[in-house]
Each structure stands twice: as C-alpha cells, then as structure tokens.
Amino acid sequence: MNNKKVSNKFYPPAFKLSKKVFWDETKIPNDVEIHSGSSLTRAVRTRDGKRKIIGEVVLETQVGQRGGEGTVYKCNIPNKVCKIYHKDKITKFRLAKLLEMQAKNIKIKGICYPEEFLYNEKGQFVGYLMNEAKGHKLQTSVMHPMVIRDKFPNWKRKQLVELCISILEITEQLHKSNIIIGDINANNILVADYNKVYFIDCDSFQIGPYPCPVGTPYFTPRELQGKKYSEFLRTKEHDMFAITTLFFMILFLGKPPYSAKGGANPSENVKNGNFPYKFGDRKGEDVPDGPWKFIWNNLPRKMKEIFENCFADNKKPSIRELRIVLKLYKDGLEKGFNYSNELLPTTNKKVPNEIAKKYKNFNK
Template sequence: MTYSKGDVVYDYNSKPKVLGEIIGSGGQGNVYELEGSSFLVKIFHSERLKEEEENLVKKLETQIKMKGSIKQTNVSWPQVAVYSQDKSYLGYAMKKMCGIPLKYLAHPKLYEKKFPDITRENMIILMISLVDTISKLHELDIYLGDINLENILCNPKTWKISLIDADSYQIHDYPCPVGRPEMTPLEHHGKDFKYIIRTKESDCFSLAILIFQCFMFGRHPYDNIGGGNPVENLENGRFPYGPGGSAPGRDGAVPQGNWYNLWSHLSFNIKGLFMQTFKEGASNPESRASLDEWRRGLQQYLSNIKSDYFTNEVYPKFPKPREE
C-alpha cells in the first residue's frame, strides 16, 4: 500500500494519527508531516519491509531505547514505532527539524538565494555546530556513515545544524546500510555498505569532504584538471590543492574557475587539516584529522576572521594578498 495525505497510521496503543503532506522521498521510504503535530513519520517502502522487516524492527527498538541519551542533541531520532491498522510495522515517528539542507549552501549560485546574508563567520559557526553534534554521537558509539549535504539542515537564524535520516546510523551491531561512494573513504570502496563497520576515522573522512564542499561551494576535494570522476580521483589520492600540486592549467591541477581564490582565503590550519586528511589520510585512516582537531582549527579560523586577518566574505573573487 502507498500512503498519502489523509491516510491514518497508528502508534503502539492503536491511537490513530493522520498523515499530512509528503515532504521527502528516498530509496528507503517516504517522510510525511503529521497533522496537528510537531513530529514527522517515515514509512518504509513495502519492498524494503518485505526484505528486512525483522532487522529494521530490531534496530528501531534499539534506537527508541536510546532516545533519552539523544534528547539533548539536535538529531531527528526515532521516537516511537508506527503501524497500520492491523498492527503491521510501517516505520517510525521523529521530531521535525527546521532548517535548509546544506546542499543549498554548497552551491555558488543557490547560496545567495537561500542564505543571502551569510558571512564566513556564520559558515564556520555552522561547521563547529556540526563537529560538536557528531562528537556527541561518537561518545555514544553512534556513527553516521552516510554523511552528505542533503541529510544535514542549517538554521540561518542560529547557524546551528540539525541531522536527519538518523535511522540509517550505525548503532551497536546494526551497520549503516547506505552511503555515497564520493563521500566514502577508500577502505570502504567496493564493499556492500550493509556489511561495513564505520569508525571515527571513516566519519571524519566524510565530514572533511563535506566541510570542504561548504567552503568551496560544492567543489569535491578530489576534482582536478584531466582527472576522472571524484570517486576515481579519490581512489588514486589525487588531491590537487596545497604544496606539490600540478602547475595551474596542467593535468592534475586545481580546476579552472574561482576555486584557487576560495582555497587561498582558508586559514593555514584549515588547509593543513584538508591536506592531512585527503593526502596521507586517503589511504591511512589514522592520519586523518580528528574531530578535536577540526574544532580547534575552525575555532582558530573564526578568531582570525574576527581579528581581520582573513576575509569575512564567503565567496571572494580574488586570491588572498600575500602581504596580509
């Protein structure tokens, strides 16, 4: 059965709830508003339920038991299971989070429409919020796995982030079954996501790609002139920025456009964390920048901007002068 606005679902006590509009749809299921409520409902696709219902229910039960530990975080965590009238499992209810997906920030044109007044300070505060939230989850042995620009929301009033799609997170013996190759570290390439064990280091690699995409307005860190697609370049460790890169305009160099200018305005520490993660850290997980290193680097960068050492402009059109 396909559910739509006006259809009724039930909680464990058989209390009816009326579905509102569909606000999201993906490979695992659809997300609906819930009429008269600040909660949302995710209903899994029937095909997925047929294949994995037992595992989905067990994982959901585990997550619901953990909701007290997650309460103080800005994560849209499963709260209660949702059923059909005949008590068939459908999905779960979660708190609705307000915000704009980061994919609109990591875009050289759309950011002006969605975030017209954003400054570089705002962007850094946003990244610190993300690092802090992931740190709290890691303390609970929860790993995100599928970190991408679509499942992280930004509130432009507070510059805080919220995380959605939390049902896919790795918890206990339940892996994260989804992911994107271009956001995935090398050690997990060519493997079925359902059997991968995510780690702090794998999350930090994906996080570094996302932070890079935000500062560089969607450009993938492994994009380079004459290279293949980002996945191929990632597998070859071809990060074109920083010392030792190819000369401008040559194969392997930073892509043509405003990308070098954007890179030049990043702080020395932030550049170092990217190089640490995307060069040696591409094949050596232990070499990747940690969450603590990212927080310190971002905090220092924020202080540098407040001291006028770096521009507060988010999309500078010219490189940083050497004399600054």
Template sequence: MIPEKIEVFDNSGKKIRLIFTGKSGGEGAIYAIEKEKDSCAKIFFKTGISEELHEKIRTMVKYPPGGGLTKPADEISSSSIAWPSSPLYMADNGKRRFVGYSMPKIDTGMFRESHMYYDPGDRLKMLGGSFSWQYLMTAAYNISFVVSKIHEIGHCVGDFSPRNILIARTAAVSFIDCDSFQVYNPETGRIFYTKVGTGELLPPELMGKNFRQEEITRHNSDLFALGIMIFRLLMNGAHPYQAAGKDVWDLPTIEQKTLRGIYPYVPQKGKDIRPPRYASAYGVVPPCIRDLFLECFVKGHGDPLKRPSADDWCRCLAEEIKKLKRCGTNPNHWYGGHLKECPWCELSRRGGKDLFPCTKTKIKAGENRQIAHSVSGPAQIKSCLIQCDPRHFSFRTDSCTTVKGKIEVEISGCKDGILSVGRDAEWITDIRKTGESGNKKTFEFVIEPSQIPNKKEGIRNRANILLRAASETKKIPVEIGFFLRPLCEPEIRKIILRGIDLRNPAEIQFSLRNAGEGTLTGTAETDREWLKISPESFSAGDRQEFRIKILPEKSRKSLIHGNLIFKTNGGNLKVPLFASETLSCS
C-alpha cells in the same frame, strides 16, 4: 497507493492519527501527526519492513545522541536531528505490526540541502552575500558538533549525502534520513550497518565495496566525509581531490583522483597538478584548519586512524570563529584572524567575482521557531567542548584481576572550567584526579571484576565514565570482557585414506584449530605402533600443524585402523584414521 489518512499507535499504546504530507521516497512516506505541530512520522512501505529494521528503530529510540539534538523543537539553538522518538504500530488480527516511527519535524521551508550553501551560485541566488564566511564557518562547526554527538554514543552517519545534511540561513544544521545511519546497541553489542554510500564522499579503502552485501563499519569513513563537507563549505564548493593539469587528464572523475590520493594543495614534485580555478585561495583557510585538512586527505588517505575526529574539528573551528575579522568596507566580508587584509576585497580588485557582495538580503529573525536567530549573526554554537584521550576503553581480564585506566581531559569554551566526573555502573570505582595543568586534567579509575554480576565468557560488559562541564556532558564508553578458554577443533574429524601402498611408509599433514581464545597447549599421541605423530607436545595461538607417519609393514594387513589422541587445555580429542588400498582421500 499511499493512503491519505491512517491510524497508528506508539510504543506506549497511544493512538495517533496521521495525514499524508505528499512527500515520499523509495522506502516510505512522510506523514503529519494530527494536533502535533513539532513532530511527524515516517511510514515504511511493506516491502521494506523487517524485524531487523524494527529492532534498529527500537535501538535508536533507546540510545539517541546527546547534545540536545533530539529535544523538542523550541529548545534547539543551532543543531537538530530527525531522530526516531517512538516506533509506530498498526493493529493486525489482534497483534501489533511495526510500520514506522515518529520523529521531530524539520522545517524544510527554512532548511535547504547543504550543497545549496557550499555551491556559490546557489548560495548567492538564494541569499545574496549575507551568508558570509562567518556563517560558513559556523555551519561547518555545527555539522561537526552533530557528528561528534552521533559518534560519542557509538553510532555513525554512514552516508554523508548532501541531501541528508541540511543547513538553514542562520547556519543551523539538521540531519535527516537517520534510519539509514549505522546504529550501535551498547547493551548487546549489535551493529546495524549502513547499506548506502555516496561515491565521491567515500574514502579510498571503501570504494568499490558492496554495502548491501558486506558488513563494514563506517566510523573512519564518517571522518573522511566530514572533512570533505567542511572543505567544500570553506573552499567555494571544491572537492579536496578535484584537480586540474596535464597529469590528471587520465583521471576524469573525483573517485579516480581520490583513489590516487591527489590532493592539489600540497607540492606535487614537478607534476602539472593544481587546484581547480573556482576553488578559493588556500591561504584564506586558517592554518589550524589547513593542518586538519592535511591529516584527513594526505596522512589519512592511506591510514584511516590519522583522520581528525569530529571533536578535533569542533575545537579548531570554535577557536577560529572567535578570531574572525570583519571588513570595514563590506560588512558581508568576514575572514580569518591570521590574515592582515580582507581577501574578498582583494579578489574583487583582481577582477574576480565577489563571493559575499554587499546586498540588502537579510536573514530575518524568527523565520523558523526551531532556531534561535540573531539578525546580527549566525546561530550560536555550543562552544563548551570536552576533549578526551582515549575516547573509549576496552579491557580483557580474568574474573579476579582488577583493571586500571587513565584518561586525559581538556576543556575549552566553558566559562568556569569546572568539570565533574561520574560513572553509570558500580564496577567502575575509585575515579580520582591525578594531575592538572591549565585546562587539562588527568584522571585514573579502577574496574573491579568482583562488582560485575555477569562474568560469563564472551559477554562484554559496558558502562560509561560521565564528564560534565557547564551544560555539556560527554560519555566515555568503557567495556570489559573475560578471557575465553581455548577450544580444540580438528581440521577433519575422521581420516580415511584409500589407494596407498601398504607395503611402504606414508606421510600426511593434519592440523588442529584453536576456535576459542588464548593459547592452545597440549600433547599428541597414537594408540598404534605403526602410527606416529609429531610434534608430541605443542603450544599454538590459532592453528597447530602435525606430521602423521604410517608404517604399514608393522601391521601387515590390507585395512588398518588407529586413533590420533590429543589432550589439551581446550578439551581432549580422538580422531580415527583408516587406511586401505582403494583410491580416495577425504
């Protein structure tokens, strides 16, 4: 039974009164916060609460995405996200007990699940033809922008379910159910993995995986799903791997076609494979976007590293939105700048259904105070973009050697193009510009280990290079660790041989493992004349194999005992060996 009213307190100890909204799911219930119109709360059911969940929410509160996504509702112009703002607690026998979190309120009267916008039937029924190609492009940009900010801080969406990505009739977007995201703590390096996934949005390398049992990072999976979402928005709801034709009759599901890598928008070399009838003509999509589709679904099918980043999508979509043309016959017809004539009028002339008919349905200004509306167009996109290569740095060094890094920065959509560069840690030093060409700039920086207080082995020190242009700030993560010594560990710590013929020589295999890092080097010897080992000197990365020879005729005893002695840069080791004439081996 879900209580109608409860009292909780936030991280600062402030008492908060909650009122049940009537909405609940498998994990918890949504509550309104008394006297706070722009916030709400999620209270978990007791069965789902754990210390791991508590720590995850605390991490999310401490490390939210940038880009203004989590600011108060009246400051949001085009994108928002229901990100936790504070963990919530109840008093339990004098102790506080974690129960949920507060978050910005998303007006579900204005926002709808994203499939209602990329599905033409639902979209036309809801908005007529007023949600034009311009709005679809803008929604695709805004989704990419949110994902870029989530990735920038190290988090991942994980599950791109269209139920969790909402779109408003202004093309503004919102992400909900954020506590299911993959969350990264840059201070400790801990990752809270996503436990869910939507089958037709998963890349081939993750299909069939059990996310509840396996810890799998979802960054490359996000890029695949983001491409699918953009494809569906621009291609009349079609999935990029949905196909028709005789050669796919044995692959009835989208998941099966995805695994096979059947992308019907490229030549299929004599096969009867083609796009589904309901898909828009591929030529309607601007070449820049088609190139990214190719990278995502063809080149990136087998190589996840080739998939476009969210920043790549932002840059391309922002440029194409600027080039859009408006039809002189139907004001709802917007189309790409690469086309000479309106493709939607041409579709109607050929007897096809007009996807953006001229109707009286309008997008009303002020329907939702969370969004800056314009009757004449969609929500304004944040077009000032900062692109970086590389997007993060990871170094290993010793405690004395300085490290140098180089970063290339490209700015687009900013009026003045002025870029300021800083850092949030003293050990990133000497940042200076070394080159400039147009809107591209090159910077170099130095990491000085003497400035890092914690140089313990295995500890990763993390900081950021900060790039600022106009109202946009981008963080470039930098992490550095120090070399661990090798660590010598035996395959087994005692060798006992029974059942061997002590009258004849015997030979066994033995191995050492490097449980640390670097190269394990050293020597091997024995303390008995009848016990031989080879090689006597070695250098190994992960593992070193040895041959052990027993020459019992030199001992003439029914039970013999000796030691293998290893002297290495990862520690010294003595492994005893016993041999007798009874059967067993361990």
C-alpha cells in the same frame, strides 16, 4: 530469504559484539494502504518485543517527494513528522535495527531520530515518528555559489565556518553516544541557519552491530572504496573523513576536494589521493579553473594542513583538532586577519605587516 553475515573486521572499539547479526530480508506483512488522513497507533517496543501504546497520530500532508524507502508526512503532533515505509522495504532486519536505535533513546537537538513506532489498524509495523526538520538541503543551498546568495543573502565566509562548527557539535554528540553516522553527505543535512541544522535519514545510522547500508564515494575513505556498505562496520575515523570532506565542500561552496583538471570518477579520485592544492613544499597541480585557488589561499595554514593530511595522506583529524582549527579560522575572520570574508574571494590573502608580526605563527 536472503541472509548476509555482517563482517566485524572494522568493529568500533566502543562496542562489544554481543550477538551475531544477519541481514534478514524477510518481509514483514503490511497489507493496509497508508495515506494522508490515516490514523496510526503510536507505541514503543521493549527489547523482548512487547509494545507500550502511547496513543494515536493522524497523517496530514506529504512532505517533499516520495523517497526510495518511504514517504514522510506531517501529522497532528506539533514539530513531529512520520516516516512511512514502502511495503517492500519493511524487513525483519530493519525492524531489529530500529529496536536497537529506540533502545538508546537518543535526545540530541537537530537529529531526526526514530522515537516511536507506528502501526496500522491490524497492528502491523509501518514506520516511525520523529522530529520535524526545517530549512534547505545543504546540497541545494549552501553548495552552489549562486543559490546560497538567494537562500542566505547575508552570509559571508564566517557563517560558513560557523555552519561547520554546528555540524561538528552534533557529530560529537552522536559519537559520544557510540553512534556512527555512516552516510554523511550534503543531501542528509538541512540548514535553517548557520547555527540551526538538522540531520535527516537517521535510520541509516550505524548502531551497535547494525551497519549503515549506504554511502557516497566522495565521502568514503580510500580503504573502503569498492566495498559493499551493508557488509562491514565503519569506525568513527571513517566518519571523520566524511565530515572533513563535507567541511571542505562547504568552504568551497560545493567543490569536492579531489576535483581536479583531468580527474577520474569520484571513487578513483579518492583512491588515488591526488589532492590538487599546494601546501608547504608540496607542489599543487591541476587545480580546477575558477575561484577555488583564491578560496584555498585565503584559508588559515592550520586549516590547509588538516585538509592536506586528510586528502593527500589519508590521516583523519579528530573532532578536537577540527574544533580548534575552525575556531582559529572564525577568530581570524573576526579579528581582521585579512582572510577574505567573501564567499568567493577574488584575490590572494594579503596580511598587513603589523598583524603578520603579532600573529606570525597564525598565518604561516
């Protein structure tokens, strides 16, 4: 047994610690082979550990590749899939966290959240039932200049902004439910369209005193770089750094905010805070070669300010601030403020005099 105490130094103010939490890695028995065609019992569990049987589910075809924690299967229930854990990944800590998640009974559109527990013929826990996600991974569709034209041929910059708004709306609902996403990155979001997205791998969410045990350096703020994700609790502000990074990368088709000429590894780049883009009186240096300077130049000033504050000064925006700025950007594209609507602008922003006079505070 390997028990690790979870630090509550960064405990979100929205929670009250009601019990000590230990990372109990004791394995839960699971000695029945699970595969396509297996019939499993569906049940929910109360906090006192009792099961309430809902019915049965039959596994069908495997979805995608075998993951590091488990395998996802289609099943005989429409629009639902089953995540079946590898035998060595089923621990007392994982089950306790899933019980905490199920107790919150979250119903948010676009969230593939654990809904019901699945048991084999011996009554052993093996996985859970969740909503089916549809679309393409954000990382391998939107975040590549050539691939996005194939996956979403009709998209322009306006659709990128609307995609950010869709992701922000889901994030806001999770935060209102006092759930910290934690591992925010472009591989954990599927995109069916700019207004239809799905968050996957939701069992890694931080909930109550149970941390999110994983993360990605580029999406981790500088004060958390080098820490073990499983040994501390993140805050909503930490999520907002990751969300702002994600939005930058969506608008820049995959280019990270700290990517610069002569840059170091991702963790060092974030810790150094060397944001290469020019804003106001600040001299931008080492912007990478390519269309990135034109994308930056075509952003509204308020959008640039959000990015500058976050990446250079580590001041995370609120959901409200991001919503306002994204709406301004969307409105500007719709009203012809001459922010290029092309995915990859080739020139700097040129604003007609009559528009610049009328909306002089918008573009400065």
